[in-house]
Amino acid sequence: MSLDAATKVVVVGLGYVGLPLAVALARHFDTVGVDINAARIAALKQGHDATREIDSETLKASSLKYASDVSSCAEAAFIIVTVPTPVDRANQPDLGPVEGATRALAGAINAASKPVIVYESTVYPGVTEEICGPLIEKVSGLRQGEDFFLGYSPERINPGDREHTVDKIIKVVSGESPEVLEKVAALYSKVTTGGVFRAASIKAAEAAKVIENAQRDINIAFVNEITQIFQKIDLSVYDVLEAAGTKWNFLPFRPGLVGGHCIGVDPYYLAYKAQQLGQLPRVILAGRSINDSMGAYVADRVHDRLRKAGDVLVMGLTFKEDVPDLRNSKVVDVIERLKWLGHNVTVHDPLADAEEAVHEYGLTLDVDALTRQYSAVVLAVPHAQYLAMDPAVIGGLVKDGGLVADIKGALRGKALPAGVDRWQL
Template sequence: MNFSNIYLELIAGQAKLALVGLGYVGMPIAVEFAKHVPVIGFDINEKRISEYRKGIDATNEVGAAIAQTTVDFTADASRLKEARFIIVAVPTPVNEDTTPDLRPIEGAARTVGENLSPGTIVVFESTVYPGVTEDICIPLIEQYSRLKCGVDWKIGYSPERINPGDRVHTLTSVVKVVSGMDEESSREIKKVYDIIIKAGTHPVSTIKTAEAVKVVENSQRDINIAFVNEVAMMCDRMHIDTAEVIEGMNTKWNALGFRPGLVGGHCIGVDPYYLTNAAEKLGYHSQIILNGRKVNDSMGAYVADAAIKQMIEAGMAPKKATVLILGITFKENCPDTRNSKVADIINRLQEFEIDPVVADSWADSDVAKEAYGVDLVPADDLPKADCVIVAVGHKEYRSMSMMQLKKLFKPELSDSEKVLIDVKSLYRKDELEASGMRYWRL
């Protein structure tokens, strides 16, 4: 079986590339490849496929480009038989006990196996611990295709590095790590990704190495954020402004620039568990990574407790207070609500019989309701509040003046009774102090 002609056939329009999974990762990849080669975009979510066909991009990752793309969107898995290069980009979440939930990737492997044509290269992009591609995905694809890996088809791994909502570090401008099961597949996978990755590709020697790259790079980031979150909690007790400390620290050349905050999303809040779970199976218990996760997973409750304390000090009864939370997505300027730690703030407040009002113009109200049981309130219908928690740094919240913020509160409150919780330190300290409001920021 000849695998060395796949790149040339794709460029010539004689072969097709397919994407399995068209969410925040798969859809932008499909759209970018479609500028150069024939692409089939497959997803089991028929509603999502229907929206893409109508030119609607709910992820907001490619925007208007979705209407002009030549991607052949489909919910028919049999169309994968037409492809000679298949990229799998499905979610890899964790279970409630933080163990890896491999059901989506196992389902994708079965689907690929049932619709695999001989002579195809399959590349997984989903974040997994080292060994999943070869130990779990290959056997499943072989079982359902009855084709032998390395003979009838080949496999590789290239960890996704898409950062939802980021308009600077885009798909094409970030170096792509690539790997294959052997020299031939690695070489061909590199050539195919080089079609779209302007920043270039970085081949590594094995699939397991590539898998490790992804979980390690996100675990490193998680630990660094845990450090500044711990610093923030210390500074809070010492009555020192954390943001000012970090700004001073960042004047040194080797400062890393991390800031405290809620660590959610589909990568940083999840990937460390994939790494530590794999290590546990080999008899190694994480000394640092899991402690970093413990710190970061506690921050939502910490913010909620700070809000309650500030309300009490302002002379109000928290149970009777109207608490407004601005933002529920896991990061700013992005509609992605997966694993949002704002939910932890909400849950903690509810433990004290406080049912907050939540608003977020970026988030899908149906998704927020399904995932967190939250009814998002439109900006025009917001009640006047006793306490406002600005939880996400969306541009419309970041640009609000002190006067605009004050208008969110009940008019009968004096400035000193208005409690503002600035989770992301969006507002200048001098302006906050001059406003007369009671404020707290992480």
């Protein structure tokens, strides 16, 4: 299929996934980015991306246009949906954002444009064709396969990763028919130098995405479990992993808190689908159970080392280092457990948005936290700013006989002041 600069593309949702994709598409097509958050749109127009995925210079130079409603979908040849797919409090899939975006765009499209509607949001197999397609038909009064067409191309954004960006990775693409598949392939082929992989079906593409993260989750769960075993015999899991890693086919996973918008969520989508089909997803749910319990495990070990309640500084709140993303941060589990155990907890993070921390978790970030001393310091998220600190300075945040808990082993091999207790996974 031949596409040119006049081809109109609309990206619905300008978060961690949508914005980098929209900027990449705008290099080749007439692209509009839509987000219902007016403040987000205003900031992007000024060249400021709060997610830090796109730098100011790139944003200002981009031809990407912005809108806070979906009216631009009426003339679009392609509409790409990149809204979040979280889970609810019961860890059940929350398709509310996807269904909301679908209803909105369905009310704007028309038969004359015959748009291809591509979903990038992570879902369980069947959502695109069994939920989104019928919903578009119901709202728009149009016919799938005649007036509009469906495709799916799973997002593979890794927040903070400047190597595996959307314009370099292999993009999995799919369509409801061979003709639609080629249209979707032609679109994404313009965006990435990594090429495209044509999945056998939309369901195959949906399933591929959800197992990518479920596989990582299970592997990390195994390492977290053996970490707990080795802790009981005073054996460092890092020493074990270094030795085991000399074998050519050993997988280099590390222990830690498993949160974020993908690995900590996607396995529940797959588990939900399995249970719908009458299949008990034992391995998937076992992995989730282990990883979901790690926050409490870390807090309990800190409490055991201190032997009594005290003042604890938690350094880092985001779900991973060097990103401002607070979604599904498992550091929160550590904090809540420490508070439950009676500790007075102070939280510091140089990247997290203070208002978002309050809104999402009821936590106040203390910008002056690094000027005081504590019974324990928990280095939860090793941001570059923390690693640039002299280990003696981090140790200096601890009172005599206090503890430095290094969750990810970031200070491994580095000397701390005499008299400071050290603990790591």
